[in-house]
Amino acid sequence: MESGIEVAGGSSRSRRHWAVSEKRRIVEETLSSTRSLASLARQHGLNANQLFYWRKQYRAGQLCEDSFTEQRGVQLLPISLSGDEPLAAEPGPIETSAPRLTVNIEIPGRALVSLEGAIDAMFIRTVLEGLRG
Numbered sequence: 001m002e003s004g005i006e007v008a009g010g011s012s013r014s015r016r017h018w019a020v021s022e023k024r025r026i027v028e029e030t031l032s033s034t035r036s037l038a039s040l041a042r043q044h045g046l047n048a049n050q051l052f053y054w055r056k057q058y059r060a061g062q063l064c065e066d067s068f069t070e071q072r073g074v075q076l077l078p079i080s081l082s083g084d085e086p087l088a089a090e091p092g093p094i095e096t097s098a099p100r101l102t103v104n105i106e107i108p109g110r111a112l113v114s115l116e117g118a119i120d121a122m123f124i125r126t127v128l129e130g131l132r133g
Contacts, residue, residue, distance in 0.1 A: 016045075020063055020064065023054050023057075023058075023063055024058065024063045026040070026044055026046070026051070026054065027051070027054050027055050027058045027063065028058075030051065030055065031055075037051055037052070037055075100116075100117055100118055101116075101117075101119060102114065102115065102116045103115040103116075103119060103124065105127065105128070105131070107131060110131075111131055113127060113131070115127065
């Protein structure tokens with residue numbers, strides 16, 4: 001019988017890599033047992049926190065039985081760059097989505113200005129500078 005555990009060497013502390021099917025079996029045992037999760041973790045030589053994490057993965061459907069999931073790893077793809085100069089962004093108008101609002105500016109005895117619509121700060125500044133001079 002294969003245990004489903006792989007021990008990685010190379011250091012004084014060994015690290016176990018559990019097969020997905022073994023994780024799933026242990027988690028299902030915790031869900032159907034009346035024993036505490038901590039005692040079941042000790043029985044399998046696990047930290048209880050690790051078992052809680054496996055249960056979370058199980059409930060999220062991340063402990064699948066297929067062999068593709070067990071063998072999946074990070075794969076890097078080759079890339080190639082051409083040209084020496086980086087692409088520069090084209091300068092263009094910056095569009096902001098200002099909310100529609102109404103601004104009333106009153107200078108007593110001198111002016112009353114009502115601005116409505118999508119008003120940006122630069123426009124308000126221009127109006128105020130015009131009223132100042």
